[in-house]
Amino acid sequence: MKILYFSWIKDGIGKSQEDITLNENIKNISDLIDFLITINDDYKKIFSDLSSIKFSKNMNIVDINEKIKNEDEIAFFPPMTGG
Amino acid sequence: MIKVQSEDFSVEKETKILLNKNNNVGAISSFIGIVRNKAKEKDLISMTLDHYPGMTEKMLQKIEDEALSRWKLLDSLIIHRYGELFPGENIVLVITLSKHRKDAINSCHFLIDWLKTKGPFWKFEKTKSSGHWVEALDSDNLEELKWNN
Numbered sequence: 121m122k123i124l125y126f127s128w129i130k131d132g133i134g135k136s137q138e139d140i141t142l143n144e145n146i147k148n149i150s151d152l153i154d155f156l157i158t159i160n161d162d163y164k165k166i167f168s169d170l171s172s173i174k175f176s177k178n179m180n181i182v183d184i185n186e187k188i189k190n191e192d193e194i195a196f197f198p199p200m201t202g203g
Numbered sequence: 204m205i206k207v208q209s210e211d212f213s214v215e216k217e218t219k220i221l222l223n224k225n226n227n228v229g230a231i232s233s234f235i236g237i238v239r240n241k242a243k244e245k246d247l248i249s250m251t252l253d254h255y256p257g258m259t260e261k262m263l264q265k266i267e268d269e270a271l272s273r274w275k276l277l278d279s280l281i282i283h284r285y286g287e288l289f290p291g292e293n294i295v296l297v298i299t300l301s302k303h304r305k306d307a308i309n310s311c312h313f314l315i316d317w318l319k320t321k322g323p324f325w326k327f328e329k330t331k332s333s334g335h336w337v338e339a340l341d342s343d344n345l346e347e348l349k350w351n352n
Binding site: 127203 | 236253255257258261283294295312315318319320321322323324325326327336337339343
């Protein structure tokens, strides 16, 4: 699975993207976050407050319960500041 | 039409192209967003716009489609820049064309309000002493919501 990070999430984790292989316990975005925070303290810190983090699956905004598969592209980013 | 680009744009040139392309235009409304020279009272050196290539085009197209479905427009254009921009530089251009003024004015206002909160861009402001990611404003969310009524 391709995962993308933007803005301060990218800075906090120290990378803009990565590929991971989902294990069978990761069924939705919430499970994915539970897995990511086990990688190291940077992830743990970034995902400690989900109130200012949005998620997308295949470039569509989704909620935390959205089901995911290995072929999906997931992105984590703060609220957008376009215009 | 939507364009996501790093290079600058000219409102005069883009307006002329749209005018030549369309027939019976009675109203044109345009909005240009500019990089301010202050960030939280400090002198701004630059603003870098990060975005999500692919999703940006998709979201901007959705926003434009929504405007075209809500108002009677002859044409519309959104140009949004990304990369490092300096004070006084253009960030975004919205142009709407219609037969009558209300459609052009209201759709232009709608487009820029929705771009603020639905365009997948993130701004990093650099000043002499520091740098920070710009936080989304509650007021921008309220501006977006008013179009849902």
